[in-house]
Amino acid sequence: MNTPTLKRSAMRNTAGRRSPVRILTAVPICDGHDSAIVTINLELVRAGFEVIYLGYHRSVRDIVRAAIHEDARAIGLSSYNGGHVEFFSEVLNGLHRAGAKNIGVFGGGGGTITPADAKLMKLRGVDEIFFAGTPLVGIVDFVKQRYAAPPRVPLNKAQAHIESTDLALAQELTLTGTVSNRRLVPAIVNRQPQIVNQTIGFTGPGGAGKTTLIDELVLRFLRARPRGRLAILSHDPGGAAHGALLGDRATMVYAQDDRVFMRSLATRGRSGGLSTGTRGCLELLRRARFDLVLVESAGIGQEDAPFARGLVDKQIYVTSPEYGGQLQLQKIVMLDAADVVVVNKADRPGAKTALAEISQRLAMNGRGQKLLATVARRHGDTGVNELFQEVLR
Amino acid sequence: MTVLARVCDAACAFEREVEAQVRKARSDATAAAAWRRRWGQIRERVPLVETPTGLKLPRLALPQTDEPGEIARFLFGEGLPGEFPFVNGAYREMYLTPAAQSAIANRPSAISEEPTRLFAGLGLAEDTNARFHYLTRHQKTIRLSTAFDGPTLYGLDSDADGVFGKIGEGGVAIDTVEDMERLYANFPHDDEHFSLSMTINGPAPIILAMYVAAAKRRLGPRATAKLRGTVQADILKEVQAQNEIIFPLDASLRFLTDMVEFTTKQMPRWYPISISGYHIAEAGATPVQQAAFTLSNGFTYVELFRARGLDVNRFGPRLSFFLDCALDIEYLALARVCRKLWAIGMRDVFGADERAQLFKLHTQTSGRSLIAHEFKNNLTRTAVELLLAYANATNSCHSNSADEPFTTPAEEYVRLAAHAQAILLEESGLFKLMMNALAGSPGMKIVERAVEAAVLDEFRELDQLGGVLAATELRYQRSQIQSAAHRYEQQINGGTRPVIGLNRYRATGDSPEVKVVRTPRAKKQLQLDRLEKFKRRHRADCGRALDQLAVVVERGENVFAELIKAVEHCSLGQITGRLHELVGRYRPLI
Numbered sequence: 004m005n006t007p008t009l010k011r012s013a014m015r016n017t018a019g020r021r022s023p024v025r026i027l028t029a030v031p032i033c034d035g036h037d038s039a040i041v042t043i044n045l046e047l048v049r050a051g052f053e054v055i056y057l058g059y060h061r062s063v064r065d066i067v068r069a070a071i072h073e074d075a076r077a078i079g080l081s082s083y084n085g086g087h088v089e090f091f092s093e094v095l096n097g098l099h100r101a102g103a104k105n106i107g108v109f110g111g112g113g114g115t116i117t118p119a120d121a122k123l124m125k126l127r128g129v130d131e132i133f134f135a136g137t138p139l140v141g142i143v144d145f146v147k148q149r150y151a152a153p154p155r156v157p158l159n160k161a162q163a164h165i166e167s168t169d170l171a172l173a174q175e176l177t178l179t180g181t182v183s184n185r186r187l188v189p190a191i192v193n194r195q196p197q198i199v200n201q202t203i204g205f206t207g208p209g210g211a212g213k214t215t216l217i218d219e220l221v222l223r224f225l226r227a228r229p230r231g232r233l234a235i236l237s238h239d240p241g242g243a244a245h246g247a248l249l250g251d252r253a254t255m256v257y258a259q260d261d262r263v264f265m266r267s268l269a270t271r272g273r274s275g276g277l278s279t280g281t282r283g284c285l286e287l288l289r290r291a292r293f294d295l296v297l298v299e300s301a302g303i304g305q306e307d308a309p310f311a312r313g314l315v316d317k318q319i320y321v322t323s324p325e326y327g328g329q330l331q332l333q334k335i336v337m338l339d340a341a342d343v344v345v346v347n348k349a350d351r352p353g354a355k356t357a358l359a360e361i362s363q364r365l366a367m368n369g370r371g372q373k374l375l376a377t378v379a380r381r382h383g384d385t386g387v388n389e390l391f392q393e394v395l396r
Numbered sequence: 397m398t399v400l401a402r403v404c405d406a407a408c409a410f411e412r413e414v415e416a417q418v419r420k421a422r423s424d425a426t427a428a429a430a431w432r433r434r435w436g437q438i439r440e441r442v443p444l445v446e447t448p449t450g451l452k453l454p455r456l457a458l459p460q461t462d463e464p465g466e467i468a469r470f471l472f473g474e475g476l477p478g479e480f481p482f483v484n485g486a487y488r489e490m491y492l493t494p495a496a497q498s499a500i501a502n503r504p505s506a507i508s509e510e511p512t513r514l515f516a517g518l519g520l521a522e523d524t525n526a527r528f529h530y531l532t533r534h535q536k537t538i539r540l541s542t543a544f545d546g547p548t549l550y551g552l553d554s555d556a557d558g559v560f561g562k563i564g565e566g567g568v569a570i571d572t573v574e575d576m577e578r579l580y581a582n583f584p585h586d587d588e589h590f591s592l593s594m595t596i597n598g599p600a601p602i603i604l605a606m607y608v609a610a611a612k613r614r615l616g617p618r619a620t621a622k623l624r625g626t627v628q629a630d631i632l633k634e635v636q637a638q639n640e641i642i643f644p645l646d647a648s649l650r651f652l653t654d655m656v657e658f659t660t661k662q663m664p665r666w667y668p669i670s671i672s673g674y675h676i677a678e679a680g681a682t683p684v685q686q687a688a689f690t691l692s693n694g695f696t697y698v699e700l701f702r703a704r705g706l707d708v709n710r711f712g713p714r715l716s717f718f719l720d721c722a723l724d725i726e727y728l729a730l731a732r733v734c735r736k737l738w739a740i741g742m743r744d745v746f747g748a749d750e751r752a753q754l755f756k757l758h759t760q761t762s763g764r765s766l767i768a769h770e771f772k773n774n775l776t777r778t779a780v781e782l783l784l785a786y787a788n789a790t791n792s793c794h795s796n797s798a799d800e801p802f803t804t805p806a807e808e809y810v811r812l813a814a815h816a817q818a819i820l821l822e823e824s825g826l827f828k829l830m831m832n833a834l835a836g837s838p839g840m841k842i843v844e845r846a847v848e849a850a851v852l853d854e855f856r857e858l859d860q861l862g863g864v865l866a867a868t869e870l871r872y873q874r875s876q877i878q879s880a881a882h883r884y885e886q887q888i889n890g891g892t893r894p895v896i897g898l899n900r901y902r903a904t905g906d907s908p909e910v911k912v913v914r915t916p917r918a919k920k921q922l923q924l925d926r927l928e929k930f931k932r933r934h935r936a937d938c939g940r941a942l943d944q945l946a947v948v949v950e951r952g953e954n955v956f957a958e959l960i961k962a963v964e965h966c967s968l969g970q971i972t973g974r975l976h977e978l979v980g981r982y983r984p985l986i
Binding site for chain 1: 979
């Protein structure tokens with residue numbers, strides 16, 4: 004295991020404050036009933052939780068993996084399509100096998116889960132089942148009371164049976180994410196050499212398709228490197244004082260794979276697209292066992308350039324053709340900083356103009372920056388293939 | 397300008413034309429005389445029926461007026477049942493039992509099909525088959541409606557990772573063509589009056605291919621042209637609301653169009669798509685959103701199929717619709733508005749002939765309106781919804797079972813649900829005597845106008861966003877539906893939307909234990925064993941069939957005919973697996 008081990012007690016002293024509680028929510032496989040969970044997500048965010056939403060039609064494997072990667076305190080499952088007794092049990096078993104039995108599991112399913120089912124499910128280790136008619140505030144109160152405090156099992160004791168290195172890495176990331184970079188980074192950097200030699204930063208305005216693009220690159224990576232492993236560090240906005248909805252995973256298809264480690268970070272009130280913990284997390288990931296690390300910033304504004312010198316090896320700026328005209332282009336700082344500029348959604352009207360204008364803008368820089376046109380939502384898009392070659396280069 | 401803007405223009409032009417006709421009928425003596433003459437003839441032609449107590453009544457209720465303007469407004473603006481713009485019904489005659497039929501003079505005595513069509517699916521194919529036989533044992537014309545289990549709906553085999561618990565839950569498990577043979581065994585598939593419906597979308601072309609293959613196995617190669625029924629296959633509403641889509645949208649639309657092209661040419665009695673608002677409403681949409689999104693999806697399909705070079709007059713009559721009917725007052729006229737706008741759009745925007753203008757409707761009572769608390773109240777909810785559905789002249793109807801909030805319905809509640817329809821249609825004198833007994837009240841007309849205006853507003857919004865496909869990609873419908881769902885929940889939580897037994901008159905104490913229907917482990921295991929045997933038997937042929945399918949996909953040819961061949965040797969999951977490699981996976985919109 005290449006994950007550096009940090010002294011947990013020391014980290015807690017440096018940290019000085021506790022990180023927000025993280026809850027993973029999902030809808031089980033073969034079930035698309037997401038209306039209840041979408042409402043509950045919003046309520047939990049309002050109550051100050053960081054909610055990592057995995058989306059609907061998710062397998063036990065995907066859910067357990069995500070909960071571990073995200074170091075979630077608990078998993079909330081909304082099941083309306085039957086088979087819940089088996090499904091919840093399999094999630095609990097999966098957590099057990101991964102040494103993560105301190106992650107709680109709760110859920111509901113309107114009227115489909117009967118009181119008798121709920122009794123059986125709780126017997127098997129589910130913390131709570133909510134029935135139809137439970138007011139939302141009742142669910143939020145439960146999550147607050149049950150999961151706001153650290154788990155009852157002391158963490159180091161729970162770790163006694165850890166078989167999964169992903170679990171250890173995820174917990175280190177949690178600690179790293181809460182401490183100030185200045186103190187932590189030298190501690191990590193001095194201890195172990197860097198393994199990953201390619202860290203790629205993706206940034207751009209919200210809605211440009213960064214997450215889809217990354218997911219498509221993951222597909223190509225998994226096919227090109229049958230044994231390769233890849234890490235993704237993804238950022239979503241969230242205020243300092245309240246929770247955040249981390250939803251990138253929900254729209255990812257190919258990144259749900261055992262060879263992909265993915266962590267979602269909330270910006271926690273920091274502007275500029277990244278989090279205070281980003282640098283530390285990245286240093287950890289560079290020293291873990293990955294062949295490639297991809298970082299996705301939250302959506303940024305014109306004057307943001309999230310990847311300060313040295314943070315990543317290559318910066319990719321992703322935009323849609325709708326950036327507001329040539330004059331606006333002059334103000335986008337990332338067009339100076341990026342190594343590669345991608346115009347995604349290049350099948351939209353206006354893409355030709357966008358490519359011409361951006362190409363002109365980049366020529367003025369005279370740095371030989373690459374400009375690519377992609378349609379990430381199109382399967383097997385040749386532009387994405389080109390981008391993949393650029394990423395590997 | 398998108399097609400929706402053109403539909404709005406056509407609807408406004410139609411209203412102007414109605415007003416012009418009314419004015420002319422009032423100001424021009426010749427026109428007035430012509431309307432009066434026609435009105436007299438129509439009234440004379442309406443047959444009389446006799447109530448059990450001996451009262452004579454007309455089979456069709458007409459407005460009580462002799463004023464030419466009002467006659468014109470009714471005949472031109474609403475139309476008689478079966479006449480443009482079909483506000484009062486798609487067909488001239490409905491809800492006639494054979495007994496009542498013979499009582500009416502001058503009508504051919506062809507079998508009239510019963511509107512009852514009950515949705516069923518549980519356990520393995522043979523269990524659902526038994527339920528189908530139970531449901532239809534008293535029906536003169538057999539109309540089946542099939543629910544599939546989760547793995548089937550998502551194109552997965554029963555042996556896929558982590559789906560064991562879902563095998564046969566909430567619907568029937570279908571992995572292979574052999575399951576399909578068992579599912580519909582001992583039904584007369586080539587009978588003129590037999591029809592079946594399959595509620596499946598993402599893998600719809602593969603499932604229909606299995607049905608065709610199963611029918612050919614049983615009835616020979618010429619059976620294809622005789623098959624009659626519907627497959628839901630409405631992929632747009634999946635993206636917007638129900639989330640049961642497995643291939644990317646462009647690939648899904650291509651496979652759908654391939655299937656429609658095939659059925660249009662070779663299965664003239666098949667309805668290859670059921671354009672559905674039901675799931676849009678169940679996901680939380682308001683009644684107006686349900687109508688607007690369903691109609692706009694429908695017009696979008698028409699555009700797509702025409703772009704393939706298909707003739708609107710050939711595929712148009714094979715389109716049908718599926719709506720939810722809940723307790724909101726909007727449902728008093730929702731289907732009337734839909735029939736009218738569909739007819740105007742098809743005639744005036746697409747130039748379709750009369751058969752292609754019909755909004756043929758299957759209604760299901762609202763599942764969302766049912767609750768687990770004191771669930772027997774659901775019988776009453778469903779009964780009221782049924783009344784609204786038939787007052788809207790639905791062409792067929794499913795009534796939900798009272799125990800559905802917590803289980804696949806038990807036989808007892810399925811029976812009660814079926815009997816609710818029988819009581820309304822056979823015991824009660826309402827529709828069997830006077831087919832439109834509840835139509836045209838002032839209240840209904842006021843609701844109708846308000847709903848129509850709101851639907852057209854929603855069309856304009858979609859048009860502004862660039863049409864249905866662009867709006868879908870922008871998540872417009874999804875976010876509209878989600879916020880409506882949120883509002884609905886808040887109203888129930890806050891008590892402003894009364895739900896009896898839940899936020900009003902709630903019983904104290906524990907609710908009694910309820911009986912649930914689940915698929916036993918041994919059955920799930922049996923399904924796995926069957927699948928394994930099938931895969932072993934076809935190991936060599938399967939690879940070849942999939943390669944051949946891949947060639948067709950890559951060449952851009954019609955995949956449907958190839959699917960009919962592939963299902964002989966490949967399971968559902970094997971086919972979707974290969975198609976995923978070729979066209980990718982659906983990326984969820986959140």
